[in-house]
Amino acid sequence: MNNYVDANTKVIVQGITGHQGKFHSGEMIKFGTKVVAGISPGKSSEKVNGVQIYDTVADTMHLAPNASMISVPAPYVKDAAFEAIDSGIRLIYILTEHVPFHDTMEIFYEASRKNITLIGPNGPGITRPGMCKIGIMPNHIFKRGDVAVASRSGTLTYEIVGALTNSGYGESTVIGLGGDPVVGLTFIDVLKVFNDDPDTKKIVLVGEIGGVNEEMAADYIKHNVKKKVVAYIAGRSAPPGKRMGHAGAIIEKGSGTAESKIKAFNSAGVQVADFPTDIPKLLK
Amino acid sequence: MNLYEYLGKDIFRANGIPVPDGYLVEKKEDVRKYEKPVVVKSQILLGGRGKSGGIKFVKSEGDLRPAIDSLLGSEVRGLKVTKLLVEEMIDIKKEMYVSFSLNRTERKPMLMATTEGGVEIESLPHEKIFLRLIDPLMGYSDYIAKEAIKFMNLDPAIAPQFRSLLGKLYSIFNKYDCELVEINPLVVTGDGKLIAADAKVVIDSDSLFRHKEFNVTDPEKTPLELEANGRGYSFVELQGDIGVIANGAGLTMATLDALTLHKGKPRNFLDLGGTDSVDIVIDAFDLVLKANPKTILVNIFGGVTKCDTVANGIVEAKKKYGIKQPIVVRLSGIHEVEGREILKQNGVDAFSDMMSAIEAAVKREGGN
Numbered sequence: 001m002n003n004y005v006d007a008n009t010k011v012i013v014q015g016i017t018g019h020q021g022k023f024h025s026g027e028m029i030k031f032g033t034k035v036v037a038g039i040s041p042g043k044s045s046e047k048v049n050g051v052q053i054y055d056t057v058a059d060t061m062h063l064a065p066n067a068s069m070i071s072v073p074a075p076y077v078k079d080a081a082f083e084a085i086d087s088g089i090r091l092i093y094i095l096t097e098h099v100p101f102h103d104t105m106e107i108f109y110e111a112s113r114k115n116i117t118l119i120g121p122n123g124p125g126i127t128r129p130g131m132c133k134i135g136i137m138p139n140h141i142f143k144r145g146d147v148a149v150a151s152r153s154g155t156l157t158y159e160i161v162g163a164l165t166n167s168g169y170g171e172s173t174v175i176g177l178g179g180d181p182v183v184g185l186t187f188i189d190v191l192k193v194f195n196d197d198p199d200t201k202k203i204v205l206v207g208e209i210g211g212v213n214e215e216m217a218a219d220y221i222k223h224n225v226k227k228k229v230v231a232y233i234a235g236r237s238a239p240p241g242k243r244m245g246h247a248g249a250i251i252e253k254g255s256g257t258a259e260s261k262i263k264a265f266n267s268a269g270v271q272v273a274d275f276p277t278d279i280p281k282l283l284k
Numbered sequence: 285m286n287l288y289e290y291l292g293k294d295i296f297r298a299n300g301i302p303v304p305d306g307y308l309v310e311k312k313e314d315v316r317k318y319e320k321p322v323v324v325k326s327q328i329l330l331g332g333r334g335k336s337g338g339i340k341f342v343k344s345e346g347d348l349r350p351a352i353d354s355l356l357g358s359e360v361r362g363l364k365v366t367k368l369l370v371e372e373m374i375d376i377k378k379e380m381y382v383s384f385s386l387n388r389t390e391r392k393p394m395l396m397a398t399t400e401g402g403v404e405i406e407s408l409p410h411e412k413i414f415l416r417l418i419d420p421l422m423g424y425s426d427y428i429a430k431e432a433i434k435f436m437n438l439d440p441a442i443a444p445q446f447r448s449l450l451g452k453l454y455s456i457f458n459k460y461d462c463e464l465v466e467i468n469p470l471v472v473t474g475d476g477k478l479i480a481a482d483a484k485v486v487i488d489s490d491s492l493f494r495h496k497e498f499n500v501t502d503p504e505k506t507p508l509e510l511e512a513n514g515r516g517y518s519f520v521e522l523q524g525d526i527g528v529i530a531n532g533a534g535l536t537m538a539t540l541d542a543l544t545l546h547k548g549k550p551r552n553f554l555d556l557g558g559t560d561s562v563d564i565v566i567d568a569f570d571l572v573l574k575a576n577p578k579t580i581l582v583n584i585f586g587g588v589t590k591c592d593t594v595a596n597g598i599v600e601a602k603k604k605y606g607i608k609q610p611i612v613v614r615l616s617g618i619h620e621v622e623g624r625e626i627l628k629q630n631g632v633d634a635f636s637d638m639m640s641a642i643e644a645a646v647k648r649e650g651g652n
Contacts, residue, residue: 023588074490074493075493075494098490099490100461100488100490100491100494101386101461101463101488101490102458102461102488102491104391105391105392105393105420106420106421108391109391109419109420109421110421113421136558136587136588137587138586138587138588138617138618140617140618141617151534152534153532153533153534153535153537154532154533154534154558155530155531155532155534155535155585155587156532156534156535156537156538157534158532158585158587158617159535159538159585159616159638162585162616162617179533179534181386181388181463182386182388182391186389206534208533208534208537209537210388211388211389212388212389213388213389216389232538234534234537234538234541235537235541236541236544236545237537237540237541237543237544237545237550238537238540239520239522241504242520243518243520244518244520244533244536244537244553245518245520245532245533245534245536245537245553245555246533246534247489247490248388249533249537253406254406258541274545275538275542275545275638275639276535276538276638277637277638277639
């Protein structure tokens with residue numbers, strides 16, 4: 001799979017009979033995603049959105065799935081992810097919010113040992129317009145194009161993608177990395193892929209307060225990325241020590257501030273927009 | 285969630301890490317008979333208690349009551365002191381530092397240890413601190429203690445105790461889903477014993493479903509924040525006067541930032557979340573109104589949350605609570621035209637772009 005997913009990606013949904021799983025699997029199918037199976041123990045005689053339900057991931061192997069969306073309650077996420085990893089699913093996206101980060105650490109290391117891509121938890125997923133959408137991003141905001149977007153937030157991504165599309169741009173890949181302190185894919189991981197992707201000409205990074213992944217991305221861009229990169233950072237007005245909605249969005253002991261991230265991006269030649277809707281202007 | 289020192293020490297004691305003998309005082313009757321010198325420590329969740337007068341050393345019977353009286357109910361670093369920990373005074377020969385925390389970037393637990401404790405770890409030069417990432421799958425093993433002991437050039441008389449303590453501390457880090465377990469200072473006593481003179485334990489709030497014993501009120505949150513969290517909203521109280529309701533953590537943060545850049549002062553952070561329900565919007569207004577804002581700004585990018593649902597919620601909340609303050613709304617995305625029409629019919633301004641709404645909200649706040 002070039003660029004994580006493509007038109008041939010076959011997706012299973014773990015937790016397809018839940019409120020989120022039911023609604024979003026339907027939207028994914030409308031987008032054109034090949035949703036080949038749903039998992040929900042004890043409901044294997046049923047279908048959701050025309051998709052057959054199975055008791056276990058192992059039962060779906062004859063369908064050759066290569067990606068899973070996990071939308072089960074937080075206490076069960078680790079088990080669901082281990083099940084997908086053990087079955088050899090190549091890309092795992094966790095939608096669920098409030099997963100304990102000790103669980104995410106274990107999931108991440110089990111996945112990386114087997115070269116499995118982990119996206120999330122607590123993000124909107126991945127979309128490649130015209131090919132595949134795994135996750136909860138609204139279908140109507142996208143247009144196929146050459147701008148790649150990676151973001152730590154959901155609605156803010158939609159706001160920016162909407163602004164891009166309205167300004168005549170289109171998107172090659174949009175990835176939500178997730179709002180938790182520990183997540184799978186990071187800015188550097190996706191920058192490597194976007195930098196090599198012939199469909200991508202320009203890159204937008206949407207960061208927020210907390211951690212130092214934006215600073216590390218800035219350093220990586222300075223030395224490795226030839227394509228134009230612009231950014232937005234949320235949380236400039238956030239008080240220290242408070243979690244701003246996302247578990248990972250917190251300024252701790254002076255680390256993780258918006259100023260530090262903006263400064264790092266600027267020193268790498270990456271312009272940072274004051275307002276999310278200014279992103280299209282910076283891409284010109 | 286940050287635990288008080290006495291709760292952290294309860295965990296240490298239960299898991300075999302030595303702590304000074306002590307007891308908790310919440311009211312004056314809790315004070316026990318003076319037997320030996322003690323330290324009276326205010327239980328607040330900020331560092332620098334000693335320098336701010338929150339810790340008193342009591343060396344005679346006559347000094348105990350006055351120390352309790354002066355601390356209980358007082359304010360230390362702006363926080364009201366409602367709990368005191370009374371502990372035996374220990375004979376301090378040396379102060380060290382040890383912690384396990386989450387390294388977010390590496391996605392691994394990280395051990396930090398130094399023989400120069402008793403000060404803020406951030407104030408020490410990097411080369412004096414033993415830093416070691418732990419592979420979460422292999423976990424902690426004794427060789428890591430050996431590396432630490434060598435780096436710290438630890439006294440062989442102390443080393444075995446230190447090795448045993450590190451293993452126990454890492455078990456606590458995992459068992460209680462900690463973001464941080466920190467002992468600062470880790471004291472070497474005059475008779476060569478290691479003892480945890482302080483305890484800082486921060487538990488991942490998302491893990492509380494499997495740690496019911498810590499399902500206590502988070503002391504760092506305001507009553508309104510606690511009420512909002514209890515009703516399922518991410519909510520942070522701020523100092524300004526523009527109430528904010530938005531959807532998604534990132535967009536809500538961006539809304540606060542944009543207001544601030546336009547010289548507006550947000551009163552709160554409220555994330556409506558990704559649900560499509562009129563009642564959730566009405567309930568959000570109830571919370572924001574309790575913060576007495578002068579203006580209310582609603583910023584919605586509709587997807588799962590549909591704009592007409594939000595519009596209906598706003599109209600109903602206005603009726604239900606008789607809202608007098610100006611309400612400025614931005615609706616964009618799914619069903620935005622219907623949503624704005626509903627609002628217009630009910631006399632509420634609605635914009636389709638975020639920046640116009642931000643400017644209007646700041647203007648409303650300034651004039652009337």
